[in-house]
Amino acid sequence: MAVISKKICMVGDFGVGKTSLIRRFVERQFSDRYLSTVGVKISRKMLELQDAQQQSQEMKLMIWDIEGQTKFKAIAPSYLQGANGVLVVGDVTRQETLEHLEEQIHKFTEINPQGAVAVAFNKADLLDSEEMAYLQTHFQLSHPALVGTFSTSAKTGKNVDPIFEQLAYQIWHH
Amino acid sequence: MPISSQNSVPRPDLSQAEVQSNPTPSSPQGLDSLEGLVDLLDDLNIVEESPPPSPPPQENAANPSPPRRPLPPPPPPKKPGQTTSSKSSKGAERPSKPPPPPKTTIPPQGSAPRSESPETGEKLRELLLDLLDADATTVSQEVADKLHHLEAELHNPQRLAQVLEPMFLMLLQHKIRQSPQAVGEMLGQIMDVAIAQGTKQDKIAMSRALAEALTLALSQQTGNAPQEVGQALGPAMGRAISEQVRLEKDAMVDALYPVIGHTISKYMGETVTRINQQVESAFSLQGIYRKLKSQWQGVSEAELILQESLPFTVQAVFLIHKNSGLVMAEVQQSGNSALEGDMLAGMLTAMRSFASECTIQPENTSELTEIDYENFQIVMEVAGYCYIAAVTQGDPPTRFYDQLEDTLSAITLNYNDDRVIQDYQGDPSTLPPAIEELLRELLEHPVTVPQKRPHFPTGLFVLGGVVSLLILLPVGMVWHRQQVAHRQEEEVLAALEQTPELAVYDFQAEVQGGKLELTGKVPNAQLKEQAAEIAQETHPTLEFNNQLLAVQVPPNRGAILAEMERLQQVFNEMTGVEITANYEPRENRVIVEGKVMAQPLARQIAQGFEQIPGVQSVLFTLNNQEFPTEARIYFDTNSADIAAQERENKILPLVEFLQENPQVGLQVIGHTDRSGEEEYNENLAVRRAQAVQRAIEQEGISRDRLQGEGMTQSPPTIPAESPFWLSRVVRFEVIQGTDE
Numbered sequence: 001m002a003v004i005s006k007k008i009c010m011v012g013d014f015g016v017g018k019t020s021l022i023r024r025f026v027e028r029q030f031s032d033r034y035l036s037t038v039g040v041k042i043s044r045k046m047l048e049l050q051d052a053q054q055q056s057q058e059m060k061l062m063i064w065d066i067e068g069q070t071k072f073k074a075i076a077p078s079y080l081q082g083a084n085g086v087l088v089v090g091d092v093t094r095q096e097t098l099e100h101l102e103e104q105i106h107k108f109t110e111i112n113p114q115g116a117v118a119v120a121f122n123k124a125d126l127l128d129s130e131e132m133a134y135l136q137t138h139f140q141l142s143h144p145a146l147v148g149t150f151s152t153s154a155k156t157g158k159n160v161d162p163i164f165e166q167l168a169y170q171i172w173h174h
Numbered sequence: 175m176p177i178s179s180q181n182s183v184p185r186p187d188l189s190q191a192e193v194q195s196n197p198t199p200s201s202p203q204g205l206d207s208l209e210g211l212v213d214l215l216d217d218l219n220i221v222e223e224s225p226p227p228s229p230p231p232q233e234n235a236a237n238p239s240p241p242r243r244p245l246p247p248p249p250p251p252k253k254p255g256q257t258t259s260s261k262s263s264k265g266a267e268r269p270s271k272p273p274p275p276p277k278t279t280i281p282p283q284g285s286a287p288r289s290e291s292p293e294t295g296e297k298l299r300e301l302l303l304d305l306l307d308a309d310a311t312t313v314s315q316e317v318a319d320k321l322h323h324l325e326a327e328l329h330n331p332q333r334l335a336q337v338l339e340p341m342f343l344m345l346l347q348h349k350i351r352q353s354p355q356a357v358g359e360m361l362g363q364i365m366d367v368a369i370a371q372g373t374k375q376d377k378i379a380m381s382r383a384l385a386e387a388l389t390l391a392l393s394q395q396t397g398n399a400p401q402e403v404g405q406a407l408g409p410a411m412g413r414a415i416s417e418q419v420r421l422e423k424d425a426m427v428d429a430l431y432p433v434i435g436h437t438i439s440k441y442m443g444e445t446v447t448r449i450n451q452q453v454e455s456a457f458s459l460q461g462i463y464r465k466l467k468s469q470w471q472g473v474s475e476a477e478l479i480l481q482e483s484l485p486f487t488v489q490a491v492f493l494i495h496k497n498s499g500l501v502m503a504e505v506q507q508s509g510n511s512a513l514e515g516d517m518l519a520g521m522l523t524a525m526r527s528f529a530s531e532c533t534i535q536p537e538n539t540s541e542l543t544e545i546d547y548e549n550f551q552i553v554m555e556v557a558g559y560c561y562i563a564a565v566t567q568g569d570p571p572t573r574f575y576d577q578l579e580d581t582l583s584a585i586t587l588n589y590n591d592d593r594v595i596q597d598y599q600g601d602p603s604t605l606p607p608a609i610e611e612l613l614r615e616l617l618e619h620p621v622t623v624p625q626k627r628p629h630f631p632t633g634l635f636v637l638g639g640v641v642s643l644l645i646l647l648p649v650g651m652v653w654h655r656q657q658v659a660h661r662q663e664e665e666v667l668a669a670l671e672q673t674p675e676l677a678v679y680d681f682q683a684e685v686q687g688g689k690l691e692l693t694g695k696v697p698n699a700q701l702k703e704q705a706a707e708i709a710q711e712t713h714p715t716l717e718f719n720n721q722l723l724a725v726q727v728p729p730n731r732g733a734i735l736a737e738m739e740r741l742q743q744v745f746n747e748m749t750g751v752e753i754t755a756n757y758e759p760r761e762n763r764v765i766v767e768g769k770v771m772a773q774p775l776a777r778q779i780a781q782g783f784e785q786i787p788g789v790q791s792v793l794f795t796l797n798n799q800e801f802p803t804e805a806r807i808y809f810d811t812n813s814a815d816i817a818a819q820e821r822e823n824k825i826l827p828l829v830e831f832l833q834e835n836p837q838v839g840l841q842v843i844g845h846t847d848r849s850g851e852e853e854y855n856e857n858l859a860v861r862r863a864q865a866v867q868r869a870i871e872q873e874g875i876s877r878d879r880l881q882g883e884g885m886t887q888s889p890p891t892i893p894a895e896s897p898f899w900l901s902r903v904v905r906f907e908v909i910q911g912t913d914e
Binding site for chain 1: 495498499501517527530601
């Protein structure tokens with residue numbers, strides 16, 4: 001079966017760790033150094049998906065790492081066009097970034113009504129499990145396109161592969 | 175104590191060998207006891223077996239033979255004899271201990287005799303005890319000394335070195351010969367240390383020692399494992415080159431010149447060939463177009479040529495989904511390292527989005543169509559849901575854009591069934607394969623600047639045509655003018671030639687710019703004027719420039735005579751002329767004799783001869799009386815009657831002349847003298863003329879040839895004071911040209 005290509009976007013405020021998540025997922029690396037993404041950086045990752053019926057599918061994920069949003073700079077809608085899924089990322093140590101998640105999901109589904117959405121509560125390694133649990137309940141998100149909410153850590157690699165794979169699977173079986 | 179300790183050492187070393195071997199051969203005890211022993215041995219029939227005890231020590235000693243050989247000399251055989259009894263007290267302690275070793279060795283030997291005879295055995299034991307006792311006592315002291323000496327030597331490295339030195343080399347050589355492998359292994363263990371140490375101690379010496387081998391080793395290894403050498407040297411190469419460049423740039427330049435020069439020349443050669451082709455086409459339409467283009471664009475022609483020389487090629491073509499930036503189809507040139515289509519497509523799409531986000535006003539949509547890099551460009555053609563991106567090298571010709579547009583139109587119009595393009599979901603199998611074919615067409619057959627190989631230089635021809643027209647038109651006009659001028663010149667010269675007086679001279683006529691210039695030489699101003707008049711009359715429209723020279727030609731008798739002859743001939747052909755001309759060189763005078771029918775003719779003749787260069791004057795001695803036309807019919811006073819003798823002598827010859835020269839007409843002019851009335855005289859003159867007319871007519875001459883006229887004056891040649899009768903006359907003037 002032919003490889004299918006899909007575009008997914010990383011959306012979130014600046015500095016929440018979008019680039020780090022991609023770096024962990026694609027290059028298996030992590031760095032503390034903060035480098036601000038300008039415009040868009042595109043990465044590619046091949047995935048081998050398998051469903052319950054043992055059907056497999058190779059998927060080429062084109063991951064658009066879109067520069068972080070600030071209150072002065074909203075996300076450019078044209079970057080989101082044609083995306084099959086989005087990974088909305090918040091920083092658990094900065095509550096305001098989590099507050100923006102809903103709006104960012106909305107913005108994405110407005111442009112791509114069929115798109116799948118996954119939410120990453122990133123930098124989970126910096127909080128203990130209790131605090132994490134509190135945050136997850138406090139920022140309960142509900143959206144028909146939502147695949148799931150994951151507490152992730154690019155530093156430890158926690159939930160990084162699962163969140164991308166879940167999103168990819170959802171896109172495949174959409 | 176050292177003795178016992180040494181004895182207990184299981185491996186026999188040098189000192190032990192010395193200890194054991196020396197006493198045995200030299201055993202200096204009493205000869206009696208030895209003989210007794212031999213006898214005993216004979217009796218025991220163990221003579222054959224007896225040698226074994228002595229060989230073993232020899233064999234033992236043979237193994238460490240090299241060190242042993244030099245040692246025997248120090249204890250010469252005489253020593254035992256000297257000190258036999260001196261050490262008996264010390265030797266007394268030993269008998270108890272030494273026996274066991276002999277005992278242990280003896281049993282196998284003694285076992286046989288013991289079984290044969292216990293007496294003999296007993297004897298033998300005693301004898302041996304004797305022997306050993308004596309041996310011990312005599313040798314022990316010497317041995318102790320010797321050992322002491324040896325120990326001292328062993329602990330003195332200088333002495334030891336001295337002792338070992340001569341052997342060491344030999345030993346090593348021997349060992350190397352025997353088993354080089356083992357020596358190699360042994361030395362190999364410390365070789366690195368040795369080299370390191372050597373280097374540490376004297377780096378320069380070590381370098382010198384290794385230098386020669388190093389280059390050879392390197393070349394050997396380069397042959398054996400070029401890959402490894404390459405890997406080893408590679409990283410340092412760049413730095414080495416930089417360092418060398420820093421140290422001695424010129425040497426580096428010289429060294430690399432042949433390589434780089436060749437490479438560059440190869441590349442440039444190809445480029446120059448292409449440039450040459452462009453230059454060759456300089457006069458083709460394309461070349462002219464390029465010249466014009468360089469003028470319009472303000473770009474140098476060389477740059478345009480270079481642009482055209484770097485051939486246009488398409489490296490890859492991608493069909494990209496406009497929204498998602500996913501590659502829908504791609505084709506790439508084989509042989510090139512493949513471009514990362516996905517990444518390129520994504521980035522292009524992002525750039526397009528970025529550009530449209532940042533720079534484009536919402537009301538006017540605009541598309542990014544080209545990205546230019548130094549040596550390649552990405553050309554894009556955008557449709558509604560997808561766009562083509564072509565990675566190209568060289569300057570894309572304008573027609574390539576059209577081709578892109580056509581291809582994209584073909585794709586969107588023909589292959590967007592069920593909105594497969596619009597709703598592309600990243601699965602290339604949903605797209606018809608024909609799309610890739612279309613893209614491949616772009617890749618493999620991009621329109622290029624049409625390169626007709628044998629350039630037909632159309633432009634050259636057109637340009638040449640224009641140029642030749644520009645040249646030929648004025649040339650033609652000039653030529654035409656020259657032709658006209660030439661014709662006019664010919665006409666002028668012909669006219670001059672037809673004039674007898676001038677025919678003899680050389681004239682050059684030149685017509686230029688509406689001006690006629692006449693050059694040449696004539697002997698006098700009169701001829702100059704005459705020639706000018708004739709020339710002007712021939713072409714009155716031309717401005718005339720008379721450049722004739724009137725020169726006084728020195729008389730040339732031959733020429734004068736020839737010309738005179740010629741003129742004479744010319745004049746004699748005229749009606750009524752019969753002359754002979756003679757030249758009188760003394761006075762440069764021509765004397766003309768003969769008959770000339772009419773006076774004007776005579777004047778003409780005179781002028782003709784006068785114009786001969788060198789002729790000063792012309793003298794006429796004409797006998798015109800003989801000419802009937804010169805005759806004059808005289809009349810009486812108031813009479814118009816022709817006397818009979820006048821008719822007979824004058825009119826009849828005249829009629830005869832007229833009959834001979836039918837072309838000649840006559841003016842019959844009647845004259846009167848000055849006496850009488852004017853009116854009467856007029857009438858009389860006419861009547862006289864008519865009378866002569868009638869007389870001629872009566873002789874058969876047509877009246878048409880005669881014109882009558884009356885004049886009251888005297889004839890022109892008759893002066894006023896002349897007698898009257900000379901004026902009562904009728905005379906004739908020849909009218910030429912009435913011959914038709």
